[in-house]
Structure formats: structure tokens, C-alpha cells
Amino acid sequence: MSGDHPLQRPLASGSPLRPSSAWRPGDPIAGRQFATFCEDRPFALEGNGQLGPITVAYETWGSLNASASNAILVCHALTGDAHAAGGIGPGQPTAGWWDEMIGPGKPLDTNQYFVVCSNVIGSCQGTTGPASPHPEDGEPFGSRFPVVSIRDMVRAQALLSDYLGISAWLSVAGGSMGGMQVLEWGVMFPDRVRSLIAVATTAAASPLQIGWSQVGRLAIAQDPGWNNGDYYHLGDGEGPTEGLMLARRIAQLHYRSDQSLATRFGREVVEPLDRFGLWDRFQVESYLDHHGRKLARRFDANSYLVLNKAMDLHDLGRGRGGTTAALARVQVPVLDISIDSDVLYNPRQQVELQWTLEELGVPVRLEVIESIHGHDGFLIEFDQLGPMVERFITEIGKS
């Protein structure tokens, strides 16, 4: 039985499992541009610590008009990146995560709008994060990388906005961790946004979300290959690959739903069922293996830790006298979209957001995506999400 343990099998693919996150400034990434900020002063973080010069990777689609009034900022989720639209390319192992939303004639119509997406601080797809070189010694930050917050991500995006000459965004849009950034934009920079589109997100992380975040972090930290965060010097396959794969499997389960998995996999098996092997798999297990392996090829485990922590810390009300006082700063229309089968970002969170904004007199529209796909619906249900966003943006553009 023991010989069947999947961890003891050689990995099917010959490609190295070190994350492509071992990206360094200057390495090619198709379509990606880079800007460096804070070369002469530190980028002070909300928590303890600061970063030296920070590099922000971003992509743009469409053209900025003369008055810089047609710019839309799109904010990515936990394992996303600046590549919100477009195909696979050098250094870019995944297609655009909102490709159906951004482009000519699409809901975020690049014939009309200038769309920008930047990789967040702490991530691993071009923007400064734990795998980036520390300015003092050029070695990866590793365990030296500080905890960053959603507010730090937004402040880095604000620097990029200045750099691009955009004083106010027509809209800021995103789902999940992206939606957290959207809401912080409305609170931190109320005069730099004209509307907000917050999808499958929350005003503050719930204990359930924090708990899921914790078990994902521990899955990585309990992998001896994590080496307390300093694994970049290890050879291929010696980092916390197994831990990151486990964290992703856990996440994938709460990104989906009972119904979507039941519909797709039923009780189909990979290995013959009659062997009754402890490590024989049902198809759903193979699916989780696949998603774990896929993420481990492209993502840095330390970024996974840091960004999950940033989400746990997300609380619009922190240091601002509570959620309502924070949301009172929002001055612009909000499109607030939940997914009915979302078990991670319970739709009640978006309903609570709606109630608070309505009480404050902020124009808010709550829309509900009907889906079997759970939280991942914001990356799948474009037939519903597209028209909701398109209608809202069109109204905002006219106002």
C-alpha cells in the first residue's frame, strides 16, 4: 500500500516545480510593463516596516483619452496577476483571468476605455514581493519580507495612477481580494474614483475566511521545504511545493460548491475502485492534484502566505472608527455583486455592504449571480457578470 502513496511517485511532468515567481526585473513577460517607485524615500507600510524602491508590474489595454477620464483599474485576486486579458506568452503561463470582460466590444470595452491592471505588492508576478531581490544584498527577501495590507496594495496602485497621469478612475473593479482593493480605493481615495465594482468580496474578512486562510498557510509552513521562508536557494522541487499544492487543493474546494463538484465528477475514479488502496483516487482528487500542481508551477509560496494574511487583515473599519464610518467616506456609485452559491464569501457579506451603503445614502446596486460554481463564479459566469458590469459602466460614463 505504501508504495502507492502519491507523494512518493515521481511527478508526471518534467517541468520544474519552482515557481515562475522566481521572476526578476528584466526577465521578459509578454505585454508586461514595469514602473519603479520610491527610489528616494521608503514605501512605508501600514504595519511595521517599509520597502525600498518598489517595482510595480502592470498591463494596459485601450488608449487613455486626452482628459484621462476613461481609465478603469482592474484589481486581481489572490493568485491573479496583471495579465487580466490576453493569451499565454513568454513568462505568462496563464491566459487573462478576465479575458471575457476586457477587450474591444467586451463589457470593459477597450474601444472606449483605457483598462489597467497591476500586480499587487507582495505577489510574485513582477511586482515587489518575497521572491524579489532585497535591495541590501540582492538576495530574495524570503523571510525578511514584511506583512503588507490591502491598503498598501492600493497605495502602490495610487503611485502607478500618478505615473500614468490618471487623477481619477472612471471605475475600479475586482473580485475577491480584488474587491477588497476596490472598497479600499473608495475609502482611501474617494476623490480619485468615479465608481466602484466590488464582486464576491467583503468589507472585512470573516472568521471563516480567516480560518481557511490559516489552514492554507499552515499547509505551507509545515512543509520542511518551506525552510522558514528561505527556500529560494534550494534546488528544483526542494521548496515548499507539496505544501503549496495542499494549500491550493484546500482553497479550490471552497472556491467551488457541492453542486458543481457533484455535477462534474460524481463518484468517478482514477485508479480501479476494487483495489481499495488507501491512496487510490476519485476523479475529484485528481482534479485537486491538478490544480495544486498547476499553481505550484507558477506561484510563490511566500507570496501565498503574505497575501492570505493581507486578506485576513482586511477590515475597512480598522483605525477608522468601524465599517460604517469608513464607508461614509465613499462618495460614488457602487455596484455590489455576490454569487448565490459562494460558500467562502457568503452573500450575506455583500448584503451587509449594501445595507450600510444605503443607510449612508451612497448609491449602491446589489446584483446576484446565479451559479453552481461558488466563489469562482466571478471568473466563470461572464454571461451574467458581463451585462451587469457593462450596464453600470455605461451609466457611469454618461453621468
Place this chain on the structure above:
Amino acid sequence: MSGDHPLQRPLASGSPLRPSSAWRPGDPIAGRQFATFCEDRPFALEGNGQLGPITVAYETWGSLNASASNAILVCHALTGDAHAAGGIGPGQPTAGWWDEMIGPGKPLDTNQYFVVCSNVIGSCQGTTGPASPHPEDGEPFGSRFPVVSIRDMVRAQALLSDYLGISAWLSVAGGSMGGMQVLEWGVMFPDRVRSLIAVATTAAASPLQIGWSQVGRLAIAQDPGWNNGDYYHLGDGEGPTEGLMLARRIAQLHYRSDQSLATRFGREVVEPLDRFGLWDRFQVESYLDHHGRKLARRFDANSYLVLNKAMDLHDLGRGRGGTTAALARVQVPVLDISIDSDVLYNPRQQVELQWTLEELGVPVRLEVIESIHGHDGFLIEFDQLGPMVERFITEIGKS
């Protein structure tokens, strides 16, 4: 930051974290009795393999009447044991898991009924399991322990029934994995039961349940202390304690609900929030730590693997021409209870069971526990569960 990692901190308690599962026949467990079967022939398993003599640990409450017609079998869930009722005692670190249900004047009234609960095959609380001595060398089975199934558990219970002189149970009752055994009793031994009480369970494990089971198993297997299942010779704290704790944290999250965690913990913190430490914890994390540590003190990681696999394999229809054909063997009234907030055993599973039984003409009553507590509701909501069970048992007793 790295120094704050909880895995590097000494554990708060001085008590050893080796499971009390290192139980051996003869060790005292308050109130527990033992029976040994198959000394002259093997206990052939549904899958590959067999076991030699098997020991079954059980407890009883009340008195068996002269006609042996007042016996109720209670089946425990994954980490449960034979101690369904009663307090803490020597070798018994937990109070009875259905103590509010079993006793004089309680829903399973021991003034009237003889209640039996036995530890399942593969577990670690007295019945033969991976930590038990292998008959060939007296060393723990460890990796040599075979995969067992829910049907194997029920067949061991049938041997115990013979031993106790009970030809038919007035009722067989249980929740979660216990409910799986209940349903198998109705299918495997239709003439040895007079009614079934299946709570928060399913006719077949869903892909979501299998997926959660997989990530729990991997959490253990990825702990180097697991040592491929052979860790019993290791010193205290050197087994797969961290892995088992992680598996339990994961499970605890889907045993509860968004609402129950939000109500209980909100965003309260343990360590001061303003430190922004990567390993500083919110209260919900401390709660998960506590439950992980608590289970690791009393449960064997190999049993966790084997029993989770048994649940994944649970499918009433396997080898019987499908679920409907299997359920057609059930001849007795069924009380089918779900919990509205259960995200692990989705209430639709119990509705499907009801529909199938109704189509087959089997008397079935579906009851729904209204609770914020999720799957764990069957261990918490006794104010609702008690009357449902009491009414049903009383009706059965009169019929």
C-alpha cells in the same frame, strides 16, 4: 517575524501529544467492555485483505429485556468512540458524545431501552485498528493495516449483536459516518433492524466530501513524522502530530458554518493586531489550534486516514446495482434528519434519500434541524434532535 512561527514554539501543554490511541487490549478504559471475534477464522474485508482475531470495544446502558427486543445500536462518527454517554474517566478523555440523548428519561431512555455503542473497526479507541498489535509480531499494524469499509464496520457490529444475543435492533441510530453505518445496516441486514435513524449523512459520499477527506489525509501524509504510517516507535511528539492537527483544523471549519464562527469570534484577536505579524492569530485561529491539539492528544493519525477513506468509499449502491436497488432492501421505517446549515453533508443528500425511499414505498420521515452550527449540529442541537428521535422511537416501540 520568523521567530513567531507557532510551529517553532514549544507546545503550551506538557502532556504528550502521542495519541491515547496507543491503547492496547487490557489497558483500562472506564465503562468499556471488549469482545474478541474471528479467533478461528479470518475477518475477511470487503476490499483486499483480512484481519485475524478482531477486538471490539463497546459500552452499554440500560438492560436488555427477556425477548431482547429493546436494544438500540448507536453508531459513532469519524473521531467518536464507544463512549456515547457518560463522563470522563480513566482512559476516557472525552465525555459521551451523545450524553444528552442516552440515559434515564432521555430520548433514548435507558429505563426502557438497552443502548449499545461500539468503536468501529479501523478506529483507535479499543477496537482493532492501525495502532493495534499485529497478530504475527505484536507490533502495531501501522502501514500494514488494510483499508476497511463502512460495510466492514457493520459486519463487526453484527458479530457483536450475535455475541450480545440481539437478533434484531429496535433501532440503529447515528450521525455523519454513524449515519452511513445506519443505512448499511438497513441494506445489509434488513431483517435485523426494526427502524433506522440516519442523521446528517448520505447514501454515498459526494465529491466535496471526498475532496475534504483527501486534503485531511494529505495533511497527515505530508508530515514527515507520519513516516509512511510507521511512527509508533517514535518518541513523544515525534509522530504526525502537526499533520493530524492540520487535518482537524480543516475539518473543524467545515463542521461549522460561516454564521456560527462569525457569531462566536468576529474579528477578535489573540496577539495584538498592530504588530502585523505573519503568525499572529485571530481568535478563530486559536480555536482551530485548540481543536487540532485536542484531537491529536486522543486520536491516532492512521485511524484518521483509514476512516476517512472508508467514508469516501461509502456508496450504498456499490456492487448492488445502484443506490435505488440497494435501498429497495430496506424494509423498515426511516427517520432521515438533516441540518439546514450543514455545508459538508448538504441537506440535498438527505432529500435525495427521502425521495428514493418514498419512491420505493419505504416509510420515511424527513426532519430538518434549524441551526447555525452546521454539520456539528447533530452533536449540539439536542433540543431539536431529542424530540425528533424520541417521538420516532416511541412510535416504533408501539408498532
